[in-house]
Amino acid sequence: xxxxxxxxxWNEEGLVPVIAQEASTGEVLMLAWMNxxxxxxxxxxxxxxxxxxxxxKLWCKGEVSGHRQRVCEIRLDCDGDAVLLKVIQEGGVACxxxxxxxxxxxxxxxxxxxxxxxxxxxxAIYGV
Amino acid sequence: xxxxxxxxxWNEEGLVPVIAQEASTGEVLMLAWMNxxxxxxxxxxxxxxxxxxxxxKLWCKGEVSGHRQRVCEIRLDCDGDAVLLKVIQEGGVACxxxxxxxxxxxxxxxxxxxxxxxxxxxxAIYGV
Numbered sequence: 463x464x465x466x467x468x469x470x471x472w473n474e475e476g477l478v479p480v481i482a483q484e485a486s487t488g489e490v491l492m493l494a495w496m497n498x499x500x501x502x503x504x505x506x507x508x509x510x511x512x513x514x515x516x517x518x519k520l521w522c523k524g525e526v527s528g529h530r531q532r533v534c535e536i537r538l539d540c541d542g543d544a545v546l547l548k549v550i551q552e553g554g555v556a557c558x559x560x561x562x563x564x565x566x567x568x569x570x571x572x573x574x575x576x577x578x579x580x581x582x583x584x585x586a587i588y589g590v
Numbered sequence: 591x592x593x594x595x596x597x598x599x600w601n602e603e604g605l606v607p608v609i610a611q612e613a614s615t616g617e618v619l620m621l622a623w624m625n626x627x628x629x630x631x632x633x634x635x636x637x638x639x640x641x642x643x644x645x646x647k648l649w650c651k652g653e654v655s656g657h658r659q660r661v662c663e664i665r666l667d668c669d670g671d672a673v674l675l676k677v678i679q680e681g682g683v684a685c686x687x688x689x690x691x692x693x694x695x696x697x698x699x700x701x702x703x704x705x706x707x708x709x710x711x712x713x714a715i716y717g718v
Contacts (some may be wrong), residue, residue: 539621569594
């Protein structure tokens with residue numbers, strides 16, 4: 463029953479990039495990475511589980527913040543080397559900066575301009 | 591005037607993953623990669639230019655198919671290691687299989703099920 467995991471083209475580190483998209487609005491929330499175990503757990507739990515490349519461990523999204531991502535759909539691209547999750551973002555905050563989405567900077571006038579507000583103070587999310 | 595390029599956290603191969611999203615519908619079309627030159631050209635041309643990892647060369651999206659991506663917005667995530675393009679997909683076909691988007695397979699019943707139709711025959715797009 464795990465043949466579907468074999469169809470993913472894991473990179474040389476055993477990872478695949480994963481796009482999380484808010485199901486209701488279509489907003490792209492973030493890009494993160496999964497290994498085989500993370501993707502299997504994501505299906506099993508119905509909540510996004512990523513692989514943290516910096517911490518080198520599984521990362522149940524929202525385990526500290528409570529901002530879990532309930533998974534509506536798991537999609538694979540033509541080459542099998544990218545995954546798209548449609549999710550319901552709990553708390554309306556995907557980004558560790560307290561913003562709705564991680565892509566909060568837009569290129570304008572020769573620089574990256576922040577155009578998404580902080581919805582929730584990161585200190586309130588993660589504690590001091 | 592290229593300081594904004596320095597704020598991107600290029601990986602050890604000098605690349606960054608790029609999500610292309612249809613501006614009008616929010617549909618995620620594809621995930622591809624850019625190097626510094628590709629991103630600079632994308633801004634300059636107003637059309638998506640990627641780095642083809644398989645061909646190891648710049649890839650002006652649509653150069654053969656005509657399915658160019660006109661760029662509406664270029665966005666950067668919190669960590670600086672992922673880019674989001676909002677585009678107008680010419681021809682309504684982003685995928686080399688002739689589908690609207692590359693994420694045409696959905697995980698269901700233990701396997702990847704294709705749920706997006708072929709809109710244009712790839713032979714008609716690329717020739718035989």
